[in-house]
Amino acid sequence: MFQRIGFIGTGAMGGAVAKIAAESAPGAVLYLANRTGAKAEALAAQLPDARAVSNQEVAAVCDLIFLAVKPQVMPQALPALAECLARRTDRFVLVTMAAGLTCQTIRDLAGGDYPVIRMMPNTPITVGAGAIQYCGLGATEAELADFTRLLAPAGLVEPLPEHLIDAASALSGCGPAFVDLFLEALADGGVACGLPRRTALAYAQAMVEGAAKMARLSGTHPGVLKDAVCSPGGSTIQGVRILEQRAFRGAVMDAVIAAYEKNLQLKGTHPTGTGQGETP
Ligand SMILES: NC(=O)c1ccc[n+]([C@@H]2O[C@H](COP(=O)([O-])OP(=O)(O)OC[C@H]3O[C@@H](n4cnc5c(N)ncnc54)[C@H](OP(=O)(O)O)[C@@H]3O)[C@@H](O)[C@H]2O)c1
Numbered sequence: 001m002f003q004r005i006g007f008i009g010t011g012a013m014g015g016a017v018a019k020i021a022a023e024s025a026p027g028a029v030l031y032l033a034n035r036t037g038a039k040a041e042a043l044a045a046q047l048p049d050a051r052a053v054s055n056q057e058v059a060a061v062c063d064l065i066f067l068a069v070k071p072q073v074m075p076q077a078l079p080a081l082a083e084c085l086a087r088r089t090d091r092f093v094l095v096t097m098a099a100g101l102t103c104q105t106i107r108d109l110a111g112g113d114y115p116v117i118r119m120m121p122n123t124p125i126t127v128g129a130g131a132i133q134y135c136g137l138g139a140t141e142a143e144l145a146d147f148t149r150l151l152a153p154a155g156l157v158e159p160l161p162e163h164l165i166d167a168a169s170a171l172s173g174c175g176p177a178f179v180d181l182f183l184e185a186l187a188d189g190g191v192a193c194g195l196p197r198r199t200a201l202a203y204a205q206a207m208v209e210g211a212a213k214m215a216r217l218s219g220t221h222p223g224v225l226k227d228a229v230c231s232p233g234g235s236t237i238q239g240v241r242i243l244e245q246r247a248f249r250g251a252v253m254d255a256v257i258a259a260y261e262k263n264l265q266l267k268g269t270h271p272t273g274t275g276q277g278e279t280p
Contacts, residue, residue, distance in 0.1 A: 187201040
């Protein structure tokens with residue numbers, strides 16, 4: 001198991017992954033580095049066995065190094081560590097979560113054929129109900145297994161061939177924003193029908209969570225589950241009619257495809273393949 005786990009960048013995603021690592025690797029020491037040092041210090045104060053350090057110290061001592069900076073920052077941040085990494089004689093693994101950056105791009109920026117794991121997390125990992133897809137380049141089976149164990153409290157942690165990571169990012173990484181939009185719209189509808197705002201939102205959240213859980217646990221096709229709610233001549237089928245008329249399903253498909261296309265475009269707009277990327 002990894003003993004010295006480092007983070008370069010302790011923003012939203014780096015911070016979330018650091019909290020998960022602290023939970024699942026109680027014996028490990030966390031090394032936290034961030035451009036604005038106060039952020040790393042504040043996080044270190046919340047976690048046991050964590051210290052705020054510099055990027056260089058993370059690069060020099062950690063056996064697992066999470067690179068949790070924005071994709072467009074990587075071409076400056078990672079080459080700055082190349083000398084430090086090159087001096088090391090012990091084994092270490094780099095982990096990138098940057099949208100659109102391949103394992104090979106990370107190797108090129110780091111200046112060596114180091115083992116790399118590329119992961120794509122989403123925001124629900126902060127509540128243990130997220131999804132992480134990952135692939136490795138040069139990482140051993142044992143390292144990948146340790147990585148999977150380390151992040152297990154995040155939710156679903158699954159290997160995926162690298163050529164599918166951009167697609168997973170469009171669905172699983174961007175998807176929480178699409179569902180949040182749906183939640184807000186459902187609550188708005190409830191408010192329009194007279195429910196208090198707080199109540200409407202609570203019902204929307206419970207219903208969406210429950211419908212997803214039922215689909216997952218039953219393994220039943222969503223179309224069959226939908227049919228079961230639509231009584232002949234009833235009210236649900238009238239709602240379904242409106243959603244079909246307004247091309248709800250086509251709009252959702254297009255949202256995923258647009259996010260995917262943007263991922264591909266971002267990848268192609270920078271000489272290193274980093275693009276000018278935002279989060280997925
Ligand atoms: N958020 C998501 O839903 C999501 C999902 C999947 C993947 N990701 C990926 O996760 C990565 C981080 O995204 P995020 O949402 O966590 O962004 P974020 O909240 O902006 O965090 C990025 C952090 O990197 C720090 N930083 C910038 N330059 C640095 C440097 N040279 N050295 C050390 N730290 C530096 C920033 O410090 P300051 O405090 O000074 O700004 C900031 O705290 C991105 O590559 C993104 O593609 C994010």
